Amino acid sequence: MSTLSGLSGLLVALVLLPTTCAAGIGARDAARWFRSEPEGLTTSGVPQRSRILDAGGRTIATFFYQNRVDVPLSQIAPVLRIAVLAIEDSRFYDHGAIDAQGTLRAFLSNLGSGQVTQGGSGLTQQYVKNLLITQAESDAERREAQEVSAARKIRELRYAVALEKRFTKDEILRRYLNIAYYGDGAYGVEAASRHYFSKHASELNLAEAALLAGIIRYPYAYDPTQHPTAARDRRNVVLKRMADLGWIDRATADATANLPIRLKVDDVKSGCVSSEAPFFCDYVQREILTNPVFGQTPDVREKLLKRGGLTIRTTMDRRAQKAAQRAVDAHVPPKNSAGKAAAEVMVEPGTGEIKAMVVDRRLGPDKERGKTWINFAADASHGSSIGMQAGSTFKAFTLAAALDEGMPFGTRLFAPRKYTPVGYRNCDGERVGDPSKALGNAADGEGGKKFSLVTGTQHSVNTFFLALEKEVGLCDSVKMAEKLGMRQASGKPLEEVPSFTLGSNPVSPLRLAAAYAAFGARGKYCAPIAIKKITNAAGEELEVPPRECRQAMDKGVADAVNHVLTGVLTKGTARGMGLGRDAAGKTGTVDDYSAAWFAGYTPELAAAVWVGDPRGGYKYPMDSLCMDGRCYGAVFGATIPAPIWRQSMLGALSDTPASSFRRPPSHFFSEGSGEEKVKLLDVRGLKLDEAVKRLRAAEFKVRVGRPVKSREFARGSVAEMTPGPGSVEPGETVTLRVSTGPGPRDGDPLPPIPPIPPITPPPTFPALPGEGGQQAPG
Structure with missing residues (x-):
């Protein structure tokens, strides 16, 4: 072994003869220096593709800088291993880090030219070259890793010697097969096998293995999707070499060489655009790219996602996602004639898990009809949306504040036909409101009489809720919403104005769904989450944002809210939208019919639906909407959003056993039921x-x-x-x-x-x- 090592060192010096002579360095000193461990030697940083999975383990989307899936040697077909060795380095298991025969050949070439023109690269040296190119993070580093120079060759050879000491031959072969480029965007043998043949590397046959082995030398020239004839010729060269070495018999090689190339291309796309759940995927992506738990800088977080080989397990329920998407698309088609849009989010009460997130558009440039980059379902931080005014869905927070203060269902307040909001104070004690502006009700006949907490909610009477908000206090209404996770979609605190209870704040469907989920969970609020678990390429579990749950209101108060909001579906503005199981909700129509909402829930699932116009709801109102041949007249929360909610909830809960809301404490009935x-x-x-x-x-x-x-x-x-x-x-x-x-x-x-x-x-x-x-x- 020492004789072979000395010969290798001498051959190295000969390869680098022009350089060593110019520097006045002796061959023996060069060989001694060469065998020493180089500084900064690392095999990490090889990009692996990351996957986002739904709650059931199915892939939602893939992210990668290089499309690569690292696999152990046992999951690579033996026929592929011998095909690569046959064409790239048939003596790999017989020589050390340096192939003496190849190095001597390089020496003769270099001696004749006076510069490094050949390196006699064995498979270990090829692995090193690929590793250095892959680890490069800038154009300058990539040029340095590929330049034809003595310095690069010295570094590659020193690394090869060090790696042969550090790893077994099998491990070096595994690493080489996983790092090599196989053309058409496929890095590593597993990704290449899935890409060209839609099968795992462990399932490759002789013809397929020889084809992939042949591509490695010149991936662009032998890409079978672009150059099938050249790829087949190169495959047959591999087959002949395998037969010449006696690794397969000649008859098998000849018979295989006569076969045509048979591809079954699976073109894996990076990112969310091609995902079946594009806006949920986009939400998860933005969570990773913006949350410091995944890295201190945006560059670090992006590198983790696109190079880290992550397996990201999420909360998305495929049944709920499909049900929501079908419902939204059925009522507001992506390319509808009116240019309207819709979004829905489903959240599980008691956990905050996002089960579905859909937009009726497809993810893509807005200039293309039926596409948008904006996730209308989420906040600005996770979808670029500035939010939409929520309309009367916010009345639920004033109702909850009133019940929290002990008001019974039978509490009755006079609701005038017009109400001028005066005497309101924000949480700093400052007067707010516009005395010159009177607010009214949307439907004729509402107002001018007394309503109870129950009937005022069922009929969604604006002037009643303005009076109720004043009675309980504007600040108390705002604080109740804040306890339930509400804030503006921009991230700013809720604006404290009298019209707060009428939904003047722009919010996202996600936050509204999570707030209503707290009612269904008997007052337990959980911040919405999409990521349950992340493991890296080594199978190590990474830190993820923690669950944040708290008891935001008394259970009995939540039961009372549920009791009142149940009546909206049985006797109120959304009558006829029930689910055949305990359910509650609230409609919302924004001023001048600029948008419409519905938020509702059962003990098992909550959802919020928005319908509006991305071009601006006040500029393009829904006061006389006709869409794709169907005319609705004025669009209220019960007109389109509630049917979307009902259809999606029925689909999402089709196999979920029904449970019931709890009866409210008796003191809420102290002044009767509150019914008319x-x-x-x-x-x-x-x-x-x-x-x-x-x-x-x-x-x-x-x-x-x-x-x-x-x-x-x-x-x-x-x-x-x-x-x-x-x-x-x-x-x-x-x-x-x-x-x-x-x-x-x-x-x-x-x-x-x-x-x-x-x-x-x-x-x-x-x-x-x-x-x-x-x-x-x-």
């Missing part, structure tokens, strides 16, 4: 069975008490009813007592009490054409 008062019929004097029938038809509950003496009402008829005729809560329980006449004789039996039939579900009604009292702020 209804007229209770006077059924006194009627036979008991007829009285029961009429009360049931009016949706009252009925119980029968003990009979009473009565001179006024005939024996067997209803003599008393509690409560008595007049205005009562809907669904009230009415107790009836039957007359026994002016006084029963001794021994007379009491009249029989007919059985009361079981309660049947109340009838359902078609959806209202628009949402009642909604008009967002001016």
